[in-house]
Amino acid sequence: QKEVEQNSGPLSVPEGAIASLNCTYSDRGSQSFFWYRQYSGKSPELIMFIYSNGDKEDGRFTAQLNKASQYVSLLIRDSQPSDSATYLCAPRDSNYQLIWGAGTKLIIKP
């Protein structure tokens, strides 16, 4: 059974601070990793994806990947109240299908 583990939260972060969201996965065959954001009552939307070990930056967002540790994270710098949402981690398995975590609820406090 392929699994993706995320802390359900809620993770509470002060406005302007760095929010750190973590994800571990069981399928060593996973080669690419996606982060989606889902606002309450809305559908998921892609934030970014990463293939290679290390960091990938896109604006205030940085994805970090460590395949040896089967760990992927998402950092949000200068957190804003509009970043309050549930963040879904989704590795793509060796069959090219996404395996979803249950998500971490992030609350940015003004």
Add this chain to the structure above:
Amino acid sequence: ETGVTQTPRHLVMGMTNKKSLKCEQHLGHNAMYWYKQSAKKPLELMFVYSLEERVENNSVPSRFSPECPNSSHLFLHLHTLQPEDSALYLCASSQEAGAISGANVLTFGAGSRLTVL
């Protein structure tokens, strides 16, 4: 219309009813998906269609019946559902179904909230 459109947004049905969910994508994508989202659970992949051909069926009960008449439209026919089927049903599309790189990035519709009484 742009993106992925789902109708109806909300549906309440009895266990003996027959209803359908509709999804339409205006992105020129070749793959379409049905997902089920229940509270505090991971997204569950139900069906995948690539160029109108079903390529994935994740052991979904037969009371859910998908239909993909063309690459832009996807339906989920519902009959004799159970209360535990109440959930948010999300349609998504991607450029390709089983590809490397960004071609597999999903674009979701707004979802159909289903309540089974």
